[in-house]
Amino acid sequence: MHDWREFDQNPVSHSAAHHLVAIAELLDAYGYARVSDVARELGITRGSVSVTLKGLKGRGLVTEDERRFLGLSEDGERIARGVMAKKQVLKALFVDLLGVPDEQADLDTCKIEHLVSDETASRASRALLFLRSGAREAEAFTEALREFGRAGDPAGFPSEEVEELAREIAREGEEAEEER
Amino acid sequence: MHDWREFDQNPVSHSAAHHLVAIAELLDAYGYARVSDVARELGITRGSVSVTLKGLKGRGLVTEDERRFLGLSEDGERIARGVMAKKQVLKALFVDLLGVPDEQADLDTCKIEHLVSDETASRASRALLFLRSGAREAEAFTEALREFGRAGDPAGFPSEEVEELAREIAREGEEAEEER
DNA sequence: TCAAGTTGTTTGGGTTGCCAAACAAAGCCC
DNA sequence: GGGCTTTGTTTGGCAACCCAAACAACTTGA
Numbered sequence: 001m002h003d004w005r006e007f008d009q010n011p012v013s014h015s016a017a018h019h020l021v022a023i024a025e026l027l028d029a030y031g032y033a034r035v036s037d038v039a040r041e042l043g044i045t046r047g048s049v050s051v052t053l054k055g056l057k058g059r060g061l062v063t064e065d066e067r068r069f070l071g072l073s074e075d076g077e078r079i080a081r082g083v084m085a086k087k088q089v090l091k092a093l094f095v096d097l098l099g100v101p102d103e104q105a106d107l108d109t110c111k112i113e114h115l116v117s118d119e120t121a122s123r124a125s126r127a128l129l130f131l132r133s134g135a136r137e138a139e140a141f142t143e144a145l146r147e148f149g150r151a152g153d154p155a156g157f158p159s160e161e162v163e164e165l166a167r168e169i170a171r172e173g174e175e176a177e178e179e180r
Numbered sequence: 181m182h183d184w185r186e187f188d189q190n191p192v193s194h195s196a197a198h199h200l201v202a203i204a205e206l207l208d209a210y211g212y213a214r215v216s217d218v219a220r221e222l223g224i225t226r227g228s229v230s231v232t233l234k235g236l237k238g239r240g241l242v243t244e245d246e247r248r249f250l251g252l253s254e255d256g257e258r259i260a261r262g263v264m265a266k267k268q269v270l271k272a273l274f275v276d277l278l279g280v281p282d283e284q285a286d287l288d289t290c291k292i293e294h295l296v297s298d299e300t301a302s303r304a305s306r307a308l309l310f311l312r313s314g315a316r317e318a319e320a321f322t323e324a325l326r327e328f329g330r331a332g333d334p335a336g337f338p339s340e341e342v343e344e345l346a347r348e349i350a351r352e353g354e355e356a357e358e359e360r
Numbered sequence: 361t362c363a364a365g366t367t368g369t370t371t372g373g374g375t376t377g378c379c380a381a382a383c384a385a386a387g388c389c390c
Numbered sequence: 391g392g393g394c395t396t397t398g399t400t401t402g403g404c405a406a407c408c409c410a411a412a413c414a415a416c417t418t419g420a
Contacts, residue, residue, distance in 0.1 A: 015407065035368055048408055050369055068368075068416095085338040085346040092349050098303040108300045112292040118337035120288045123278040123329070125342045130328040132345075141321035148310040149303070157298035158265040162305040165312075166265040169272050195377065215398055228378055230399055248398075 012061075017083050017114035018042060019052055020061060023070050024080040033070045086121045087113035093128050097142065099149060190294065192241075197263050197294035198222060199232055200241060203250050204260035213250045266301045267293035273308050277322065279329060 012020065022041040026033035039049040053070070056062040061076035072080060087109045094105040116124075131138045153159050158166065192200065202221040206213035219229040233250070236242040241256035252260060267289045274285040296304075311318045333339050338346065 013406075036366075044407090045409060046368065047370075047410080052407080054369090081343065081346075082338055084350075085342055088346045088349040088353075089342065094300060094303070098300065098307050100300050100303050104297055104299045108295070108297050111295040115288070115291040115295075117284055117288050119284045120274060120278065120280050122337040122339070122342070123274075123280050125337070125339075125345060126329045126332050127278050127325060129332070129341070129345060130325050133328070135324060135328070137317075137320045137324035140317045144315060144317035145307060145310050148313070148315070149306045152306050152309070157302040157305070158262055159302070159305075161309070162265055162269065162302070163261065165305060165309060166261075166268045169268040170264075173268075193376075216396075224377090225379060226398065227380080227400075232377075234399090 012079055012114065014114055015052065016056060016061075017079070019049070019056060020072065020076055020080040021083050023062065023072055024077065024084065027071070034068055035070070038070070082118070082121075083114050085125075086116050089121060089125050089128055090116065093124050093131075096131055097127070097145075099146060192259055192294070194294055195232060196236060196241075197259065199229070199236060200252065200256055200260040201263050203242065203252055204257065204264065207251070214248055215250070218250070262298070262301075263294050265305075266296050269301060269305050269308055270296065273304050273311075276311055277307070277325075279326065 019038060022038045023033045026037050026041060035049050035053065036046055039046045053062055057064060060073055061079065063071040063073055090113065091105045091109040094100040094108065095102055153161055199218060202218045203213045206217050206221060215226055215229050215233065219226045233242055237244060240253055241259065243251040243253055271285045271289040274280040274288065275282055333341055
């Protein structure tokens with residue numbers, strides 16, 4: 001079993017990731033970003049942003065010019081774009097493939113965007129590209145899945161059916177474990 | 181835009197969720213769970229577990245008998261089972277549908293298991309059940325997706341192709357925004 | 361130009377969650 | 391029975407984050 005605390009062993013924390021993304025989005029939208037703008041975007045105080053960005057500047061992810069306008073270093077830009085891309089890809093996959101309502105998909109992906117590995121994000125991207133390629137198999141699959149979903153039980157999570165599924169998966173996992 | 185800090189607005193924190201799951205797994209595996217067992221399972225000190233569980237007992241999620249054996253209340257059990265089911269469903273989906281390597285899927289789902297909404301988990305379950313139903317469309321889809329994946333660019337994440345995809349999704353999102 | 365608002369920083373406080381270390385209380389072995 | 395280990399708790403520290411409040415250094419508008 002892995003150390004479950006790999007959680008906070010990421011290159012950037014959840015908080016830091018959001019600071020970087022906020023700067024990138026502000027730069028995209030308005031062409032500039034200041035401490036106050038970031039604070040407004042994130043819904044926290046200027047003081048908190050000021051302190052956090054001090055750390056990110058120290059780590060070479062965020063830059064600041066003489067007029068206090070913020071920018072992203074190459075590394076910072078890369079991290080921000082990566083997190084943003086992960087969020088968009090995952091959200092689109094949740095909505096288009098799984099049929100999750102837009103609003104809910106947004107909430108979920110916002111929480112997990114910075115935690116998903118590049119590997120998984122990359123695979124998700126492939127699936128999404130395939131889904132959008134208009135391939136016959138993709139169309140047929142989503143169509144059939146919708147139909148399957150409508151026929152399924154409307155109970156909450158986890159329903160009895162899902163509990164059973166989970167137990168089944170767990171059993172399979174144990175068997176695979178034993179084979180080693 | 182949502183408050184990104186919905187993150188920590190969950191019924192239980194990441195840490196608490198893992199404590200509950202650890203107790204459930206220990207009970208499943210050995211029939212009992214004590215503070216030390218939980219600590220070993222989570223890879224943290226007994227002191228930390230002792231303090232955390234004091235809180236969870238206070239919130240009525242964890243019980244303790246006169247011989248210091250831990251248990252889960254109905255609520256605690258429900259939360260633990262929910263988190264475990266989410267992890268298994270998501271991991272299986274990542275592996276079976278997206279083609280993520282088992283090990284990596286484990287790491288990823290471990291980080292996000294307690295953050296995914298019931299709604300999304302439920303949809304993911306439907307997709308997984310469909311995938312395992314042996315339906316023709318499901319077989320054809322995974323087959324074609326594998327083929328599509330092999331043909332794709334082997335670059336890291338985010339590749340130029342994925343960046344382009346992300347920009348495209350972002351544009352669609354903005355258009356949907358404007359229509360309101 | 362000068363009062364009023366905006367901006368960024370600093371400081372003290374609070375929360376969560378971890379550790380290390382020190383203990384007391386059982387449990388176990390000979 | 392007397393050591394030795396295991397167990398659970400408590401305590402003091404530390405690191406991330408957040409806030410509120412107080413400041414100084416700007417802009418800016420009439």
